[in-house]
Amino acid sequence: MLTSYSLAELGWRPYFQQQLSLAELESCSVARVSEQHRSQLQLLTEQGARSIQVTPNMPSICVGDWLLINDDGFVRLLERATEFSRKAPGSKLAKQLIAANLDTVLVVMSLNHDFSLSRLERYLALINQTGARPVVVLTKADLCDDIYSYQSQVQALDPLLDVVCVNALDQSSVSALAIYCKTGQTLAVMGSSGVGKSTLLNSLQGEETLQTGSIREDDSKGRHTTTSRSLHVMAAGGLLLDTPGMRELQLSDVESGIATTFADIEALAQHCRFSDCSHQGEPGCAVTQAIESGELELRRLTNYLKLSREQALNAASLAERRAKDKALGKMYRTIQGESKKLKKGY
Ligand SMILES: Nc1nc2c(ncn2[C@@H]2O[C@H](COP(=O)(O)OP(=O)(O)OP(=O)(O)O)[C@@H](O)[C@H]2O)c(=O)[nH]1
Numbered sequence: 001m002l003t004s005y006s007l008a009e010l011g012w013r014p015y016f017q018q019q020l021s022l023a024e025l026e027s028c029s030v031a032r033v034s035e036q037h038r039s040q041l042q043l044l045t046e047q048g049a050r051s052i053q054v055t056p057n058m059p060s061i062c063v064g065d066w067l068l069i070n071d072d073g074f075v076r077l078l079e080r081a082t083e084f085s086r087k088a089p090g091s092k093l094a095k096q097l098i099a100a101n102l103d104t105v106l107v108v109m110s111l112n113h114d115f116s117l118s119r120l121e122r123y124l125a126l127i128n129q130t131g132a133r134p135v136v137v138l139t140k141a142d143l144c145d146d147i148y149s150y151q152s153q154v155q156a157l158d159p160l161l162d163v164v165c166v167n168a169l170d171q172s173s174v175s176a177l178a179i180y181c182k183t184g185q186t187l188a189v190m191g192s193s194g195v196g197k198s199t200l201l202n203s204l205q206g207e208e209t210l211q212t213g214s215i216r217e218d219d220s221k222g223r224h225t226t227t228s229r230s231l232h233v234m235a236a237g238g239l240l241l242d243t244p245g246m247r248e249l250q251l252s253d254v255e256s257g258i259a260t261t262f263a264d265i266e267a268l269a270q271h272c273r274f275s276d277c278s279h280q281g282e283p284g285c286a287v288t289q290a291i292e293s294g295e296l297e298l299r300r301l302t303n304y305l306k307l308s309r310e311q312a313l314n315a316a317s318l319a320e321r322r323a324k325d326k327a328l329g330k331m332y333r334t335i336q337g338e339s340k341k342l343k344k345g346y
């Protein structure tokens with residue numbers, strides 16, 4: 001099925017338009033990355049789907065990116081409005097790009113044993129870092145007889161946070177999310193296994209587009225894994241960016257995301273006696289006082305300290321790694337220079 005969409009439907013907006021020169025407007029066209037393979041990128045353009053070869057001189061590109069292209073292929077990558085990355089799986093601390101230009105991320109959590117405010121805060125810190133808007137979707141509302149208590153616990157984290165309770169199996173219940181799926185809006189979902197992400201997406205997409213763009217395959221252990229990310233237009237008009245499960249969710253470079261997510265604690269900390277207060281028993285600590293008075297939850301402070309420590313650790317190792325890479329690059333260039341000199345005979 002060959003469908004073409006207008007640029008606005010693909011999420012094009014002034015932020016990207018402004019990055020183009022007049023010459024580029026005349027000689028090139030734009031395309032959005034819908035799928036990423038080792039040697040190929042699938043693109044969505046005004047003229048329909050297209051694919052281009054990945055070449056070694058291309059920058060890191062991910063699903064959701066906007067590219068400038070011409071008849072020969074890739075010209076350049078446009079600056080991202082939002083960028084979603086994570087610590088690469090395994091022990092390495094390299095950053096792995098996950099998605100670009102997301103407007104909204106639905107954080108899906110079910111109203112049962114999966115419910116965890118601390119895990120939610122972790123997701124929020126990650127999303128707040130990217131510049132995208134987090135929306136908390138609490139599923140299995142039909143199985144829960146105390147929805148309001150859960151919803152108010154989430155709302156207490158941030159009064160401005162969008163929190164929606166749904167029965168993901170029920171299309172009319174899920175329609176509460178339609179405002180985030182408007183034409184040109186790019187959306188992704190996150191959340192643990194089994195919370196209802198696929199169910200929610202199926203209900204969101206309606207009957208006609210049940211077939212999602214992601215490829216599901218059995219891995220060696222017989223589990224289903226999402227092997228390819230993809231971007232596709234939903235029945236409601238918005239674009240769905242389907243990301244693989246965030247199995248190794250870790251914080252990296254999310255300092256400002258933590259600050260946004262825990263704005264209340266950071267505001268309290270302004271009133272601590274010591275500017276470098278660790279809020280762990282120092283005299284004159286405004287944060288500890290807030291806990292004693294009941295204004296702040298101990299669980300929230302503990303999670304804040306935990307995430308901050310994790311972030312500091314990751315940032316330090318990341319800096320170390322970058323410095324190492326830089327030194328290696330320098331050494332390599334020096335050796336290259338020397339060997340060139342040798343070849344030229346001086
Ligand atoms: N009663 C009820 N069941 C739901 C709801 N949402 C999901 N389920 C059920 O929960 C199970 C898991 O849902 P999935 O949509 O597969 O969960 P997922 O988050 O996509 O899981 P992974 O693919 O492992 O990441 C399925 O049996 C769904 O039918 C809901 O709101 N209410």
Ligand SMILES: [Zn+2]
Nearest residue numbers: 272277279285
């Ligand atoms: Zn303090």
